[in-house]
Every structure is written in structure tokens, then in C-alpha cells.
Amino acid sequence: MLICTHCGRKYPAEFLRCPICNEPLQLPYFEGKIKKGNKVWKRFADFYPFTLLPKNSLGEGDTPLLYLPKLSQQLKINIYAKNETQNPTWSFKDRGTFVAMQYVLNISRRVGTVSTGNMGASVAAYAAHLGVKSYILVSKEIPEEKLAPIGIYGSEILRVMGDYGELYYKSIEVGKEKGIYFINSDNPFRVEGYKSIAYELAEKIDGDYVIIPTSSGGLFRGIHKGYVELKRSDLIEDIPELICAQAAGCSPIYNAFSQGKERIERVEHPNTIAHAIRNPYPPSGNAVLRILKEGNHCEIAEDHEILEAQKELAKDGLFVQPASAVSLAVVKKLVAQEKIEKGSKVILVLTGAGLKYILPIRINIRDCSINDLSRCFE
Numbered sequence: 314m315l316i317c318t319h320c321g322r323k324y325p326a327e328f329l330r331c332p333i334c335n336e337p338l339q340l341p342y343f344e345g346k347i348k349k350g351n352k353v354w355k356r357f358a359d360f361y362p363f364t365l366l367p368k369n370s371l372g373e374g375d376t377p378l379l380y381l382p383k384l385s386q387q388l389k390i391n392i393y394a395k396n397e398t399q400n401p402t403w404s405f406k407d408r409g410t411f412v413a414m415q416y417v418l419n420i421s422r423r424v425g426t427v428s429t430g431n432m433g434a435s436v437a438a439y440a441a442h443l444g445v446k447s448y449i450l451v452s453k454e455i456p457e458e459k460l461a462p463i464g465i466y467g468s469e470i471l472r473v474m475g476d477y478g479e480l481y482y483k484s485i486e487v488g489k490e491k492g493i494y495f496i497n498s499d500n501p502f503r504v505e506g507y508k509s510i511a512y513e514l515a516e517k518i519d520g521d522y523v524i525i526p527t528s529s530g531g532l533f534r535g536i537h538k539g540y541v542e543l544k545r546s547d548l549i550e551d552i553p554e555l556i557c558a559q560a561a562g563c564s565p566i567y568n569a570f571s572q573g574k575e576r577i578e579r580v581e582h583p584n585t586i587a588h589a590i591r592n593p594y595p596p597s598g599n600a601v602l603r604i605l606k607e608g609n610h611c612e613i614a615e616d617h618e619i620l621e622a623q624k625e626l627a628k629d630g631l632f633v634q635p636a637s638a639v640s641l642a643v644v645k646k647l648v649a650q651e652k653i654e655k656g657s658k659v660i661l662v663l664t665g666a667g668l669k670y671i672l673p674i675r676i677n678i679r680d681c682s683i684n685d686l687s688r689c690f691e
């Protein structure tokens with residue numbers, strides 16, 4: 314059973330959005346206890362309505378939480394990184410794909426998604442692993458180098474002209490016609506996968522802030538749902554403040570939040586280096602706004618700030634993509650504004666790996682000769 318995040322009406326599992334208010338649906342809140350086990354899916358099995366079979370897994374989840382000493386000292390706060398780049402296809406999307414696939418296997422042998430890169434790779438990999446045919450819809454603007462990590466798994470890549478925000482709705486429509494189940498960005502079962510990030514964080518740290526790069530809003534909703542479930546189960550006392558981090562060049566949620574609006578408006582000319590968070594009309598935008606109203610916050614960063622943050626994370630040994638670096642860029646702003654107090658425990662969700670998109674990175678190289686190698690070190 315699914316519940317509308319806005320009006321609370323109930324629907325069968327195959328629905329994707331509320332036909333009355335067109336808002337996203339979600340599974341009920343689950344309560345339970347933590348079990349023993351080395352995988353998050355086993356420890357938190359009480360919080361899932363179906364069994365998550367280990368044989369369907371590619372080893373997603375249970376990612377490291379790292380303390381970042383240099384940045385912590387520099388900003389006079391305690392910064393931790395939840396390193397989601399260590400998932401099987403190098404982004405957190407795998408958590409959602411794994412859980413959603415358990416549902417898909419019961420209803421269809423064909424699956425689809427709409428992608429700017431990471432989602433496509435994730436769905437393609439799990440579909441290949443599970444012997445399900447997959448269709449990945451990408452936009453015309455996607456850089457060529459992002460296609461190989463999707464194509465390698467043997468899925469059908471369909472390059473679609475037109476508005477990426479629109480494609481989400483169109484794909485669901487056509488999917489129904491053709492018997493292809495679309496596990497897009499904020500699919501209810503996908504969001505169930507994302508909530509495991511909150512579980513893993515709560516096991517390790519009592520954080521003050523969790524910074525979440527946000528595009529469609531699926532990840533933000535998932536982490537929030539996870540924390541709410543932990544609180545309802547008396548497993549934590551307080552939910553950390555959740556910070557929605559967006560790129561200034563495409564910030565529909567921030568725009569509505571900062572103007573006190575109830576609903577997001579489409580961004581007409583999205584333009585940011587952070588491609589993975591460039592959704593001009595996020596399908597869970599209004600749902601995120603409702604969560605923000607409960608005492609959470611939203612902030613943006615410019616592309617130059619994002620690229621600067623990407624370099625700074627590399628100084629602590631972490632190579633993330635621009636969409637992930639937005640988290641640190643936003644923290645620097647919030648510390649400067651004194652919105653984040655000195656000494657706070659701040660968790661960055663490092664959503665995806667840097668190797669996926671290397672074109673914008675500038676590096677220095679020195680050319681040397683083998684006959685004169687010692688000279689090179691002067």
C-alpha cells in the first residue's frame with residue numbers, strides 16, 4: 314500500500330503518483346528493532362515490507378563514514394563524509410535500485426529509468442545482474458563520456474530530445490502502455506532504499522546537520538523517512554537538521570523555500586556544472602518543501618564554489634563529482650552565515666564519484682626526460 318505525501322489518500326502498490334494532487338506516494342512509516350548482521354538490509358529488515366534477498370545485491374550500502382580533519386580544522390566544525398561513491402556503480406542510487414528491483418521482479422521483466430548518468434548506470438547494472446531488460450532514457454545534453462558507464466551493462470540507451478523535467482512524467486505514461494515499470498528518481502520503492510543512509514548514520518553518529526545534494530528530491534525524502542522511522546521506533550532521540558543543497562544554476566526548491574512558497578516553479582534555463590542535480594522541475598520538489606517547513610533548511614552554491622569544494626575534498630583524499638561537492642560548498646556558506654554553529658557535527662552525503670565526469674577538472678603536469686630525471690624534482 315502507498316500513501317500520498319500530500320493528501321494522505323491510499324493507493325495500491327503499482328501507482329506512482331497521487332491521481333488527485335499529482336504528488337509523490339510513499340510506503341507507510343515502519344517501526345522496528347535493529348537486528349544483528351553485517352549488512353544494513355539485515356540489521357534493518359524490520360523496516361522493509363518484503364525480504365531483501367542477498368543474492369540480488371551487488372554489495373550496495375554499508376559505506377564508510379569518514380572524519381575530515383583538514384576541513385574540520387579550517388571551518389571549526391566537525392565534518393564527516395558519508396562516502397556513497399563506494400557503491401557498486403559509484404553512487405547512492407544503487408541502494409534505491411536494489412530495493413526497487415525486489416518489487417520489479419514480482420511484476421515485470423522490463424524496467425526503465427530516466428537519467429543524467431548515475432541513475433542509468435545503476436539501473437542498467439542491477440537489470441543485467443538480475444536478467445531483466447532495461448531501457449535508459451537520457452537527455453540530448455548528456456556528455457558522451459557519461460554514456461559508456463551505462464552502455465557497458467547492455468541496456469538500451471534512448472537519447473531523447475526535449476525537456477528533462479517532462480521526461481519523468483512521459484516515461485511513466487509510456488511505461489504503463491508498454492508494460493515497462495519505471496523506477497525513476499523518486500519512485501516509492503527507490504526512496505525506501507535511500508532511507509538506509511539514515512540508518513547507517515544513526516548507528517555511528519549523533520549528527521547535528523546532514524547535508525543532502527538535491528535534484529528530484531528522492532534522496533532527501535529517503536533520508537528524512539529513515540530518521541522519522543528511527544525516532545518513532547525510539548532508536549534515536551533527535552533527528553538532525555536536514556539541509557537541502559542545490560546548485561545556484563538550477564535551484565527550484567531553494568527558490569520556493571526562500572520565498573516562502575508552497576509549491577516549486579519550473580526553472581527555465583537550468584545551467585550548472587553539477588549535472589546530476591540539474592532537474593528544473595523536481596517531481597518531489599513540493600514534498601521536500603513540506604519537509605523543509607518542519608525546521609530544516611535549504612542553501613545554494615555557485616559553480617565556482619562547487620568546483621572549489623571539489624578540490625578541497627580531494628585534499629582530504631576524496632574525489633567526488635560536482636553534484637556531491639555542492640554539499641561542502643553549502644556548508645562553507647552556512648558556517649560563514651553562522652547558521653551552522655562552531656563545533657557542530659556536520660555530515661556531508663558524498664553522493665557520487667568524481668571519475669564519472671572528468672572533463673571539467675584542471676590539473677598540472679610537468680614533462681620530464683628520463684635522461685635528466687633528477688632535474689625534474691628541483
Ligand SMILES: *Cc1c(COP(=O)(O)O)cnc(C)c1O
Nearest residue numbers: 431528529530531532589664665
Ligand atoms: C541523483 C543524484 C543526486 C540527487 O538525488 P535526487 O534523489 O534526485 O534528489 C545527487 N548527487 C548525485 C551524484 C546523484 O547522482
Ligand SMILES: [Zn+2]
Nearest residue numbers: 317320331334
Ligand atoms: Zn494526494
